[in-house]
Amino acid sequence: MDIVGSEFQDDRSLTHGLQHAAARRSGTPHILQIVGSGAIGGGTVAVLGLVQGLLRQGFEVTLASERDSYAVHEARRFGARVLELDFSRRRTTVALARILNRYIKKSEVWLAHAHGARAGLPLSLLPATRGVPTVYTVHGFHYPAKPAGVRHLARAAERICIARSAATVFVSQYDRDMAFAHRLLEPGHGHYVIYNGAAAPVHHERRTGLPRFDVAFLGRLQAVKNPMALADVLLALRPASPTMAIIGGGTLEPALRERVAAVGLQEQVTFFGDQPHAEGLKLLRQARVMLLPSLSEGLPISVIEAMHMGIPTIASRVGGVPELIEHGRTGYLTTVGDIDGYAIGLQTLLYDRDLCARLGARAKQRARSDFTVERNIAEHIALYRRLLRVPADASFGFV
Numbered sequence: 001m002d003i004v005g006s007e008f009q010d011d012r013s014l015t016h017g018l019q020h021a022a023a024r025r026s027g028t029p030h031i032l033q034i035v036g037s038g039a040i041g042g043g044t045v046a047v048l049g050l051v052q053g054l055l056r057q058g059f060e061v062t063l064a065s066e067r068d069s070y071a072v073h074e075a076r077r078f079g080a081r082v083l084e085l086d087f088s089r090r091r092t093t094v095a096l097a098r099i100l101n102r103y104i105k106k107s108e109v110w111l112a113h114a115h116g117a118r119a120g121l122p123l124s125l126l127p128a129t130r131g132v133p134t135v136y137t138v139h140g141f142h143y144p145a146k147p148a149g150v151r152h153l154a155r156a157a158e159r160i161c162i163a164r165s166a167a168t169v170f171v172s173q174y175d176r177d178m179a180f181a182h183r184l185l186e187p188g189h190g191h192y193v194i195y196n197g198a199a200a201p202v203h204h205e206r207r208t209g210l211p212r213f214d215v216a217f218l219g220r221l222q223a224v225k226n227p228m229a230l231a232d233v234l235l236a237l238r239p240a241s242p243t244m245a246i247i248g249g250g251t252l253e254p255a256l257r258e259r260v261a262a263v264g265l266q267e268q269v270t271f272f273g274d275q276p277h278a279e280g281l282k283l284l285r286q287a288r289v290m291l292l293p294s295l296s297e298g299l300p301i302s303v304i305e306a307m308h309m310g311i312p313t314i315a316s317r318v319g320g321v322p323e324l325i326e327h328g329r330t331g332y333l334t335t336v337g338d339i340d341g342y343a344i345g346l347q348t349l350l351y352d353r354d355l356c357a358r359l360g361a362r363a364k365q366r367a368r369s370d371f372t373v374e375r376n377i378a379e380h381i382a383l384y385r386r387l388l389r390v391p392a393d394a395s396f397g398f399v
Contacts, residue, residue: 028058028060029059029060029384029388030060030061030062030110031054031059031060031109032062032064032111032113033050033062033063033064033113034064034100034112034113034119034122035063035114035119036065036118037066037069037088038066038069038070039066039069040275040276042219044070045301046139046171046196046301047115048075048277049197049373049376051080054380055079055080060081061075061080062080062082063082063083064082064084065082065083065084066084066085066087067085067086069084072084083103093121094122097123097125097126100122100123100126101126101127104126110384110388111133111134112133112135114134114136114165116139117154117157117158120161120165121160123136123164124136124160124161124163124165125164133166133388134165135165135166135167135168135383135384136161136168137194138162138171138175138179138298139298140171140175140299141175141296142154145224159183162179162184162185163189167386168189169191169192169193169383170191170193170194171193171195171196171299172320172323173193173320174323192383194376196299196300196301196304196371197304197377198301198305198372198373199308200308201309210283211243211270211286213243213244213245213287214242214243214288214350215242215244215287215290215346216244216245216246216284216286216287216311217245217292218248218290219248219292220248221253221256222250222251223251223295224295224296225293225294226336227293228259229293229337229342230256231260234268234269236340236342236343237346240347242350243268243269244268244269245270245272245284245286246270246272247272247284248273248275249273253273256271281305284302284305284306284311287311288311288349288350288356289311290303290311290313291313291314291315292313292314292315292321293316293336294318294319294336295318295336297316297321298319298320299321299323300324304371307367307371308367309360310360310361310364312330312331312363314332314349315331315334316334316336317334317335321333324366324371326362330362330363332348
């Protein structure tokens with residue numbers, strides 16, 4: 001029977017993971033982090049940052065994610081244990097729950113933390129009597145933009161994941177308020193807002209030998225990011241011809257390439273496709289402004305990373321984005337789909353270098369104050385302590 005792929009039909013990978021866990025010191029907190037697709041993107045980057053931070057603090061960490069994904073390769077590189085599963089089909093949810101249940105029991109996991117409904121649904125099926133607290137993080141609610149039938153199922157999945165967790169984490173105040181408004185979160189259920197964080201870049205200057213760009217887009221070329229608007233914004237700026245770096249791949253890349261060619265923007269636009277996280281940031285650093293015309297967002301990591309680099313962003317006023325960008329002071333916000341609004345923001349910043357520099361400097365200051373990876377890790381550890389009832393003055397990992 002095909003449950004989660006041939007790799008798990010004889011539990012060889014599971015046994016391998018348990019042997020590693022048994023070899024570790026007893027008494028070390030073991031945290032299981034679960035993320036569904038594991039493809040490079042904001043949610044995966046956020047989870048990997050949490051994994052790496054916990055490892056540095058002396059925790060035992062297992063990352064469960066899609067087989068052979070970007071997430072599992074990076075987690076191995078960090079030194080985390082890896083559990084490779086098949087999250088690609090909803091019909092494997094029960095089988096995934098069984099495997100996670102066995103792994104949690106046999107490897108003495110202290111706490112399990114799922115990110116997104118694809119990971120949260122299997123975790124929600126675990127027996128409540130296991131005694132292992134579970135945490136569910138909402139990395140943005142995207143179901144309102146889905147077709148009616150799918151929207152109902154996606155909303156129900158979110159409600160189950162939230163209800164079955166010991167605590168729910170929201171990456172923005174917006175998502176927390178939406179959960180209450182849509183009756184996904186009941187009064188009294190433990191919930192917390194923990195903002196995403198990013199590390200300040202080691203090198204602040206732009207790299208020689210790499211091309212320079214006026215504008216950059218960093219993200220997945222999928223419908224939720226509204227990438228087809230990128231070409232329309234450049235057209236709205238004519239006769240000006242700013243250059244644009246498009247960093248990321250996805251299902252809409254072929255259509256966007258065709259659109260760029262059809263309207264004669266090839267000389268202005270450079271496609272870089274999927275890039276490892278570090279390489280994507282090197283390319284972003286070569287830009288003066290970032291553009292994010294998304295239809296919906298949680299709390300986009302790409303904006304935080306741009307802020308740390310002193311790059312102002314022009315973005316849609318959606319999700320938690322207004323909690324990052326203060327309109328007119330650290331970047332510009334506009335209505336979803338307002339091509340003229342995006343274009344005016346770009347024109348203003350590209351032709352007023354002093355203003356662009358001032359907004360970038362304020363953005364960097366804000367990022368260093370409120371959106372650091374260190375703050376994100378500390379707030380997660382504080383939550384884990386609370387759920388595990390570890391006193392603040394007691395040893396917990398090496399913190």
